[in-house]
Amino acid sequence: LVFSMASASTPVGPPPECHPIHKVVVVGGTHGNEYTGVWCIKALMKRADEVAKLWPSLDIETLLSNPEAHKANRRFIDTDLNREFSEKRLVEEKGMNSTVESQRAQELDKLLGPKFGVEQPQTDVIVDLHTTTTNMGISLIVPEGDIEMIQAAAYSAFKCGGEEGEARVLVHSIPRNHRPGLSSVARHGISIEVGPVPQGVLRHDIVEKTDRALNFFLEYLELRNKDKAAVDNILESYYPEKKVPVYRSAKARAPGEMSGKIQWPCDPENPIFPAVIVHKSIQDRDFHKIKKGDPLFVDLDGNVIPYSGSHGDEVYLIFVNEGGYYYSSSGTGIGVAVKAQVSLNSGMTVE
Amino acid sequence: LVFSMASASTPVGPPPECHPIHKVVVVGGTHGNEYTGVWCIKALMKRADEVAKLWPSLDIETLLSNPEAHKANRRFIDTDLNREFSEKRLVEEKGMNSTVESQRAQELDKLLGPKFGVEQPQTDVIVDLHTTTTNMGISLIVPEGDIEMIQAAAYSAFKCGGEEGEARVLVHSIPRNHRPGLSSVARHGISIEVGPVPQGVLRHDIVEKTDRALNFFLEYLELRNKDKAAVDNILESYYPEKKVPVYRSAKARAPGEMSGKIQWPCDPENPIFPAVIVHKSIQDRDFHKIKKGDPLFVDLDGNVIPYSGSHGDEVYLIFVNEGGYYYSSSGTGIGVAVKAQVSLNSGMTVE
Numbered sequence: 191l192v193f194s195m196a197s198a199s200t201p202v203g204p205p206p207e208c209h210p211i212h213k214v215v216v217v218g219g220t221h222g223n224e225y226t227g228v229w230c231i232k233a234l235m236k237r238a239d240e241v242a243k244l245w246p247s248l249d250i251e252t253l254l255s256n257p258e259a260h261k262a263n264r265r266f267i268d269t270d271l272n273r274e275f276s277e278k279r280l281v282e283e284k285g286m287n288s289t290v291e292s293q294r295a296q297e298l299d300k301l302l303g304p305k306f307g308v309e310q311p312q313t314d315v316i317v318d319l320h321t322t323t324t325n326m327g328i329s330l331i332v333p334e335g336d337i338e339m340i341q342a343a344a345y346s347a348f349k350c351g352g353e354e355g356e357a358r359v360l361v362h363s364i365p366r367n368h369r370p371g372l373s374s375v376a377r378h379g380i381s382i383e384v385g386p387v388p389q390g391v392l393r394h395d396i397v398e399k400t401d402r403a404l405n406f407f408l409e410y411l412e413l414r415n416k417d418k419a420a421v422d423n424i425l426e427s428y429y430p431e432k433k434v435p436v437y438r439s440a441k442a443r444a445p446g447e448m449s450g451k452i453q454w455p456c457d458p459e460n461p462i463f464p465a466v467i468v469h470k471s472i473q474d475r476d477f478h479k480i481k482k483g484d485p486l487f488v489d490l491d492g493n494v495i496p497y498s499g500s501h502g503d504e505v506y507l508i509f510v511n512e513g514g515y516y517y518s519s520s521g522t523g524i525g526v527a528v529k530a531q532v533s534l535n536s537g538m539t540v541e
Numbered sequence: 542l543v544f545s546m547a548s549a550s551t552p553v554g555p556p557p558e559c560h561p562i563h564k565v566v567v568v569g570g571t572h573g574n575e576y577t578g579v580w581c582i583k584a585l586m587k588r589a590d591e592v593a594k595l596w597p598s599l600d601i602e603t604l605l606s607n608p609e610a611h612k613a614n615r616r617f618i619d620t621d622l623n624r625e626f627s628e629k630r631l632v633e634e635k636g637m638n639s640t641v642e643s644q645r646a647q648e649l650d651k652l653l654g655p656k657f658g659v660e661q662p663q664t665d666v667i668v669d670l671h672t673t674t675t676n677m678g679i680s681l682i683v684p685e686g687d688i689e690m691i692q693a694a695a696y697s698a699f700k701c702g703g704e705e706g707e708a709r710v711l712v713h714s715i716p717r718n719h720r721p722g723l724s725s726v727a728r729h730g731i732s733i734e735v736g737p738v739p740q741g742v743l744r745h746d747i748v749e750k751t752d753r754a755l756n757f758f759l760e761y762l763e764l765r766n767k768d769k770a771a772v773d774n775i776l777e778s779y780y781p782e783k784k785v786p787v788y789r790s791a792k793a794r795a796p797g798e799m800s801g802k803i804q805w806p807c808d809p810e811n812p813i814f815p816a817v818i819v820h821k822s823i824q825d826r827d828f829h830k831i832k833k834g835d836p837l838f839v840d841l842d843g844n845v846i847p848y849s850g851s852h853g854d855e856v857y858l859i860f861v862n863e864g865g866y867y868y869s870s871s872g873t874g875i876g877v878a879v880k881a882q883v884s885l886n887s888g889m890t891v892e
Binding site: 232233263388389395467469470513516 | 737842843
């Protein structure tokens with residue numbers, strides 16, 4: 191399942207100030223009904239020779255991460271694979287749980303990691319390709335403080351046209367050891383999330399956007415390996431104030447609320463069927479501002495449920511009506527974000 | 542699972558020239574991951590008292606047709622329920638096949654039919670609510686020659702704004718005994734198919750469109766039961782030439798091709814994963830004309846595959862990139878149609 195494109199290539203020695211980034215694994219199908227990533231890795235394999243010439247310092251492999259769920263056209267068979275890479279699931283419960291996905295997570299950790307242990311993971315970067323049913327455009331999701339990923343995402347987002355081109359950087363601040371996602375298995379990880387596209391469907395335009403974001407991301411890594419000073423100059427020309435505009439989770443203000451998410455109630459008879467619908471005034475309006483009192487949901491009687499201000503009086507909605515979030519194991523609800531800026535030098539949020 | 546809203550209501554005696562239409566069953570969830578219909582029947586149940594007053598001549602029931610597939614958020618568990626109502630499946634193979642859906646089909650035939658047998662089916666009309674991932678707007682799908690359904694669909698399509706309001710009548714000419722769909726179990730059947738909406742997702746706008754089409758359809762039946770001559774006058778004011786514009790399947794011209802569908806090849810390793818993508822120039826362009834030589838698909842190498850003229854030099858594409866049609870058991874491919882007209886008097890296609 192792992193296909194190496196340039197295993198014989200010699201990595202270019204990095205300048206002393208930066209660690210080498212050599213082995214990159216591009217992953218599709220972590221959620222089995224997100225077809226775009228699977229198409230993109232198949233297409234990448236087909237142009238392996240071209241890829242090896244284009245980015246000679248990188249050893250790029252591809253991987254179909256959840257083949258069983260993919261063949262069944264389901265997000266997952268038993269449990270969400272992208273929640274299986276916590277210390278609890280990988281180490282403490284090792285051998286105790288036997289879902290399709292917990293077993294696959296053990297395999298992937300051996301193949302790409304290990305995430306927890308004395309030795310360093312075998313993989314420098316995991317690029318995990320995802321799709322969303324929401325109008326999120328190209329979202330490059332990276333960890334706060336991971337300077338390599340922040341810079342690579344900032345480069346790719348700019349080359350994709352930035353916010354006007356519907357390309358944005360999203361940061362989260364969960365430390366690597368606490369992140370349960372597949373991309374946390376490598377030294378560095380990024381998720382590229384593109385939409386809107388239905389689950390179990392391939393759209394040509396969404397495939398092209400995913401390819402574009404991925405190609406610029408890999409181009410950055412190649413340029414960085416060759417000449418870090420030169421690529422720093424490029425980034426500074428894109429972001430003259432050395433700050434990258436990003437979105438990050440909004441903290442919950444109301445007690446009992448989850449940070450970063452406005453949860454919706456579910457049908458008492460069917461836990462994956464919502465009891466309310468996202469109101470049409472916010473459908474497809476990801477990254478738009480919503481104020482306390484604005485329409486948020488509508489119920490079976492047609493009653494409109496307004497935004498309560500739970501995450502602040504004015505917030506930005508993201509992942510508005512994401513099909514994957516109909517599963518409580520994936521976290522039901524609408525994402526809530528605030529605008530922020532991240533320093534190009536530290537990778538940390540600045541005011 | 543069948544909820545009756547007006548079982549005690551007295552049907553208005555029909556004028557002598559037309560049969561009464563009394564018992565109407567509105568069905569959702571025939572495909573378990575099409576959520577809109579399920580929402581609409583739940584909402585309809587909640588306003589049962591209002592509905593009984595609004596349309597007193599109708600005895601309206603609602604039904605969740607494939608509860609197991611719905612709870613699993615899958616099109617079907619074993620086989621497509623909407624292909625189970627053929628004589629072969631219902632009668633010849635009775636007791637011999639034991640898929641979840643073949644058993645459910647037997648139950649539904651008992652509850653709503655029987656479709657085959659000496660006695661008349663218990664249900665006058667089945668309205669089966671479907672969704673599509675494609676940009677089909679509101680499609681009212683009715684059998685050629687079923688004058689009651691043609692007229693009701695023509696009324697609803699006009700009230701929804703006609704082609705400008707993205708509401709269209711689609712006719713097929715398969716005789717009732719040969720149709721495998723659930724709506725063929727009753728004396729009359731219609732499918733209301735609305736999109737675009739991803740599978741397993743509820744969209745407020747799509748729910749509203751479905752409700753609107755359903756309400757106008759039921760309004761027509763009520764008006765018809767009360768005063769057929771008056772409703773004939775209304776229809777003639779909508780369609781002064783007594784002809785309803787419709788779309789119908791295009792016949793295959795090339796040998797070995799399927800009528801009404803341009804099939805796509807699938808991945809050799811995964812029969813539900815296409816080997817080509819619908820080209821971006823036709824994505825979301827349902828009911829647009831395509832000419833021989835126009836781009837149709839794109840493959841993994843990026844090669845564009847043009848339309849071969851297999852169904853005529855100029856045809857209209859419908860169900861362009863429908864997620865349900867990724868399943869070979871549901872018929873992989875893109876729909877192909879031609880424009881036609883149906884007589885308001887005979888329900889038959891006229892030149």
